[in-house]
Amino acid sequence: SAAFLPVFAKQIEADKPGEMTSAWQLASAVFALLSVFLAALVVIGELILWGLSWSYAGHAETQLMLGLTAVMLPYAVLICLAAQVTAVLHALGHFTWPALVPVVLNICWIATIWLVDPLFEPDRVAQIYALAGCIVGAGVLQLVLQWPTLRRFGYRFDRRWQAVRPAVVEIVRAMLPVTLGLSITQINTVLDRCIAWTLTAPAGADVGATIWGSVTYPLQSGAVSALYFGERVYQFPLGVFGVALGTVLFPLLSRHAARGEFTRVRDDLSLGMRLVIAIGLPASAGLALVAESLMRLLFQHGDFTAGDTARVVPILVAYGSGVWAYCAIPVLYRGFYAVGERRIPVQVGITAVAIDLSLNLSLIWPLAERGLALSTALSAMIQVVLLSWLIQQRIGRLDWRRLAVTTGKAAMATVAMAVAYQGVWRFSPPPTGKTAEGLWMSAAILVATVVYFLVARLVGIEELQLLLRRAKPAAPDRAAPE
Secondary structure, eight states: OOHHHHHHHHHHHHHHHOOOOOHHHHHHHHHHHHHHHHHHHHHHHHHHHHHHHHHTTTOHHHHHHHHHHHHTTTTTHHHHHHHHHHHHHHHHTOHHHHHHHHHHHHHHHIIIIIIGGGGGGTTTHHHHHHHHHHHHHHHHHHHHHHHHHHHTTTTOOOOGGGHHHHHHHHHHHHHHOOOOOOTHHHHHHHHHHHHHTBOOOTTOOOOOOOOOTTESSSSOTTTHHHHHHHHHHHHHHHHIIIIHHHHHHHHHHHHHHHTTTTHHHHHHHHHHHHHHHHHHHHHHHHHHHHHHHHHHHOSSTTTHHHHHHHHHHHHHHHHHHTTHHHHHHHHHHHHHTTTOOOOHHHHHHHHHHHHHHHHHHHHHHHHHHHHHHHHHHHHHHHHHHHHHHHHHHHHHOOOOOHHHHHHHHHHHHHHHHHHHHHHHHHHHHOSSSSHHHHHHHHHHHHHHHHHHHHHHHTTHHHHHHHHHHHOOOOOOOOGGGO
């Protein structure tokens, strides 16, 4: 969908005013080709799973895994088509239903656990198959619920694809570099985990155990799990703010680039970077502030001990220091994609992976698993610097003065936020249990958030006011809904 959107925006601009003939032809071609390709993959996958089920007859757990995979495999077709419809609606300036698509899956999942699974008690296998079936049903809803909105914009399936064949070829050629570029942060976190698996001492090994004959293991048992827990938490603000910001800006960038309005593309990107700072800076600081209490509340029960919490907190702080950079990367990448540049993001991404690997191997011995997390954050920051410098060769100089001013103001508001949070904790009574600690932490977060926005308003962070202003996104001139 990221490869599709800029090309679709160009087709909208190429059509006559009031018409979207070639744009709808392109959408129809992509919907059809994607459906056929994914359906073929699913059929092949189902046949492979069927063959494997015969090979593993008598292995109950493996049979269950294969069966669940077979049930859920069609979800790949549904969610990819839903993402494609989402991209079309984003290009047309509509964001409401696309934003609700992930919520549909969560609602179906929770409803099945609460309402459907009890009907199959005590058969646990039947319960988990019901949950797998619910995921496929949710995929149908994720696709179907967006369709009426698409129809209101005037979409009708059009089989005349010959005129848009070059655009389809352009999308196909763009898919691999775009996918690779947008996956770099995930690749780096997977790299962290692989290195942790390789360099963790075996369970029960003495401290000082060696690998490769003379090199001391830098990590002790549990390092991979500690990294996993830290990753889960730091990705929350990235998913809520960073991805959302890139999603909203991408259609705007693509539309202005399609019109050749590169000054406006530069302004859009400068605004996006200022929003990243205004949101990402307090998010990074906030994760450091709440790290210990949050990890204790979320995970410290059962086999997860206070020692495990103490081990994960520095990892979360290290990962969290780069939240602003993780949020900036998809914004900058989409700036490149909007102007048709796909080579540079891949080159920068490969460089970032190499930097992450070098930092991992440099920091893992002195800092253990925290060094792996810090490597990912530092690699992301370097990636932002490189992308910011290189994008200017295509669209001109970004507004660094305004970005510096916003950074200074956001830093002032973030310091005030941190003081407010610590103040609430300092004057709160010692928590007597998780419920009390959760309430006090929520109160401290609420106070700190209010203080941040108040100080931001006082010092004049205009970007936050723009973000909070309620306004309908304007659809493109050529795509007014019926």
